[in-house]
Amino acid sequence: MGAVSLIDVSKRFTLRIDGREQIVQALDRISFTVDEGEIVALIGPSGCGKTTALRITMGLDQATGGRVVVDGRAVRGCGHDRGMVFQHAELLPWLTALENVEFGLEMKGLRGAELRRRATAALALVGLEESVARRPYQLSGGMQQRVGIARALAIDPGVLLMDEPFGALDAQTREGLQDELLGLHARTRKTILFVTHDLDEAVVLADRVVVMRAGRVQEIVAVPLPRPRGDLAAMRGTPAFAETRYRIWRGIHAMPATAQ
Ligand SMILES: Nc1ncnc2c1ncn2[C@@H]1O[C@H](COP(=O)(O)OP(=O)(O)O)[C@@H](O)[C@H]1O
């Protein structure tokens, strides 16, 4: 479960500024696929439409053209076949880690022992079994992001959509979480669409990297690194890593700088 296709997806925002209409073409006929169990990274400069593409795939926003198909069905609104992880976990501060994860499951209609079991299992998947009773302020930034991932995992979606989930973290924590995400992917075989603006992160995680520029897909680069990726520190030093990173870098820098 979990094949995703974006087919000619466009998104136009109409803004009204000082009584005048302004059109923003956030996405201009983008197409790419994420195969079942694949990790695809979406990379590009700020403002190029990454979040918009993810939100449309999640069903939080509607495309103005084209369509998104998940497991053969056109996306119309949110569904439990997809889960989203945001840049900031935005946990409810008065709830514990466990209760934050349970909250999402309650929305799905789960109650009682099954609710607790599912939330506990999701937190265990991200290595937080010791911290279930902590409130957000008692968790580090990295741990809060892991609660955000557990919240998405708890509903057991085939597809995980992740919008720069490690972007606000320090480099060391980020690398630790990249490693954990790869482990999680190996165990669960989720389909993952991962937005980042970090070249290294894209190469470390992805099977393919979709390079975006100004609302368009510029290039799709395959990452010829084996899975499991193994020792990430050692992998970063390999010629294949450097070559792939350089190909993506060239794809990004062939672009003139955007106004944003
Ligand atoms: N709700 C919105 N209303 C108007 N314009 C928006 C809205 N959301 C995004 N945009 C615009 O769409 C473009 C793409 O934004 P976004 O998808 O957030 O880019 P990224 O995630 O790559 O930084 C930007 O020009 C942004 O200003």
Ligand SMILES: [Mg+2]
């Ligand atoms: Mg964004």
